Amino acid sequence: MSHYTRVRTSLHDQETLVRALKRLGFEEVESHAQPQPLYGYQGDRRSQRAEVIVRRRHVGSASNDIGFARTDDGGFQAIISDYDRRRFDAAWLRRLTRSYGHESALSFAEENGYEVLAEETDKAGDIHLTLRRTAL
Numbered sequence: 001m002s003h004y005t006r007v008r009t010s011l012h013d014q015e016t017l018v019r020a021l022k023r024l025g026f027e028e029v030e031s032h033a034q035p036q037p038l039y040g041y042q043g044d045r046r047s048q049r050a051e052v053i054v055r056r057r058h059v060g061s062a063s064n065d066i067g068f069a070r071t072d073d074g075g076f077q078a079i080i081s082d083y084d085r086r087r088f089d090a091a092w093l094r095r096l097t098r099s100y101g102h103e104s105a106l107s108f109a110e111e112n113g114y115e116v117l118a119e120e121t122d123k124a125g126d127i128h129l130t131l132r133r134t135a136l
Contacts, residue, residue, distance in 0.1 A: 004038070004048050004064070005085060007078040007093060008071070011100050016107065017052050017068060017076060020099035026054050038065040038079060048079050059084060095125065102127045 011017050014031060021029045030036070035049035041056060041064050050067025059066055064081040066088060071077050080088050109116060109131050118130040 004046065004079050004081050006069075007080065009068070009076050009078055009093065010097060011068070011076045012074055013104070014052060014070075014076075016100055016103045019103040020096055021052070021054060023099045023103065024096060026058055028058050029054055035069060038067045040064045040081070041083070050079055052076065060087070098125060098127065102129075105129055 011020075018029045018031045030053040032051050032053070035051055036053060038046045038048045038050060038053065039056060040046055041062050046064075048067060048069070050065075050069040052068035054066045056063045056065050063084050066081075066084060067079040068076040069079055078088075078093060106116065106129075108114075109129070113134050114131040115134050116129060117132050118128075120128045122128065
């Protein structure tokens with residue numbers, strides 16, 4: 001049985017987190033108002049619970065669920081098994097944070113009357129957006 005590790009993140013908005021995970025390639029991401037149990041690679045119910053969950057069948061055949069649980073300060077902490085931390089490590093969490101920032105910028109642009117003119121990713125993986133404000 002894999003042990004779960006909790007990793008604090010700077011992610012706070014649940015809908016944006018779900019979109020960021022989808023942008024990283026997870027086709028199905030669960031989003032719950034109340035924390036739901038995570039399951040291990042053998043289908044065993046674990047004591048860990050999370051509001052945002054990528055179920056193990058979408059992670060890998062021998063994987064566990066990946067969860068993001070709300071913390072007391074309103075943010076999320078990632079809950080990832082030791083087995084899955086080999087693939088979903090600190091570098092992956094940085095990519096998720098980058099994807100989250102991109103999704104946040106797109107939401108801000110849409111809510112404030114901006115049009116996305118261009119979107120480019122540089123060699124370092126940073127995403128650059130060119131926006132134009134449209135008439136309100």
